[in-house]
Amino acid sequence: MKLLSIAVPCYNSQDYMEHCVNSLLPGGDDVEILIVNDGSKDDTADIANRLEAEHPGIVRAIHQENAGHGGAVNTGLAHATGLFFKVVDSDDWVDLEAYKKILSFLKTAVMEDRLPDLLLSNYVYEKQGAARKKIMQYRKYFPADTYFTWDDVKPLPPTIYILMHSVIFRTAVLRRSGLELPKKTFYVDNLFVFQPMPYVKTLYYIDADFYRYFIGREDQSVNESVMISRLDQQFRVTRLMIDCLEKSGPLFKNRTLCKNMCSYLNIILSISSIMAIKSGTEEHLREKEALWQELKDMNPSLYRKFRYRTLLGIAMNLPGKIGRKCSVLAYNVTQKIYGFN
Template structure:
């Protein structure tokens, strides 16, 4: 069995996929690079994928499938992974070389040690083009113990400026299968589900304070581009509803594990809400209200947990004046942190 499977969803990725793959190859024989060609038809993505598999047998595998979207490609990766651990790397992103070797060394040590983990966290860096602040790293040393396995009882309070994205996560592959994770096909923003549902079965964790994942931001068609996000609010809303509908599955979870999952749900619901507020569209403002009502109907206890926090209160300030305050705070956060 391989130590780590890295799934690389590719859709018309000719312009950048080779850079991504070249940063993954130094993992050597311990690593399986699983390229999922998600129905690419406009460029040489399928041919490039096959060329890499031919040049690096035993390391690179390719699966060609009809287009299913990012979620469908990740599902295929989970289904076909041969690695003990599983990581997703989008084809326009890449790994830092030194951090990559430290991650692999850590995973080898864990596998041969006495305590198996469910998830390994590392940092990720935003690499932005044409911005005053080009690089900004999300790290977690304030919240997680470093360089050793730990449980939920050792996790410190995570503030509303931090949450763990897909880019930070390496799961134990069998955990993903045990939890039955299936991401929606042909839907954007499913990485939020990926970084949420599996934590219902996570018990033992490990944090390595290295900047492994290099997250590129700069293409105008990226899902995190603000204009694109505003045009896909229906999909952001769909993902948010799916996350809320998962709450009955975690009803019996207690303590910091439950708090973490509700913290993540709060962040995503706040993002969805502020995007709808920014439009000023009465129909979307109505849908925002319906979203919060749905949360209350599905799980009143979780609703009050989310609603009483600083984000839950702030995003629901009443009236036009409240909405202006929300938009002002969002713009200030954009300038401070450099996100969209």
């Protein structure tokens, strides 16, 4: 059995996927790199096959009809044999020294028969053209280099939340949670992190800048114009997260876990809302109102908390054109400070 399975979803990734895979190869025989070619129309399949031939027992090329990012992650998880599971997007890469630290810890965890359900580390926004790289780290909120539970976690502020880039799950935890991401849908990264959280009992945080998150391609899913064009998918994921939170209710035995999951949902709901506002179309504004109404119908107390007791909820629901302009201004200021998109 492998120590770590790393899924690399690829769609028309010929120009950058090899850089990603090369950054993962130093893991050697402890890892399996699952290149999931998601129906690419360029040379992705050939590159994947070549890398598998060059690195037998480490790289596996898996080919499928196009199912989107979520479908590719599902395929990677279905084929994973590792004790732990990580997703690295094909235009991203990892830092070598941090990678060594993580693999060293995982080996020790196996030897001591003390496997965390979730391993966390930092990620870096590798934003094209940016003079200063923003590092998203958690040292103020998670105890470093020790096992801990949700009781030891401080509530995360609205500007800090756990992304797919931050996490390495124990594979068994992902499977126990019943995780199956929707196909042909972007922004499922959030659901990947969100749904398994109630099944996580023990955590470990390594304060190292492991994941390098590239931002800058015009066709990238987090490009603002692309996000607006795919708002239907953003709304779909947000609805699934609301539904997931409702279904997970009986699993909540920790107040901090519940608080952090609610905060995460509030952030994603706010992102969906601000993109609808920025689009300026009546259709998207109606969809935004419908989304908030669905939350109100499903969980009135949570709706009231988000809508009237959090700055994000208040800012995303200011009335009229002037209110919407203020919402956009608040978003733009936050965007400039934290360098996302």
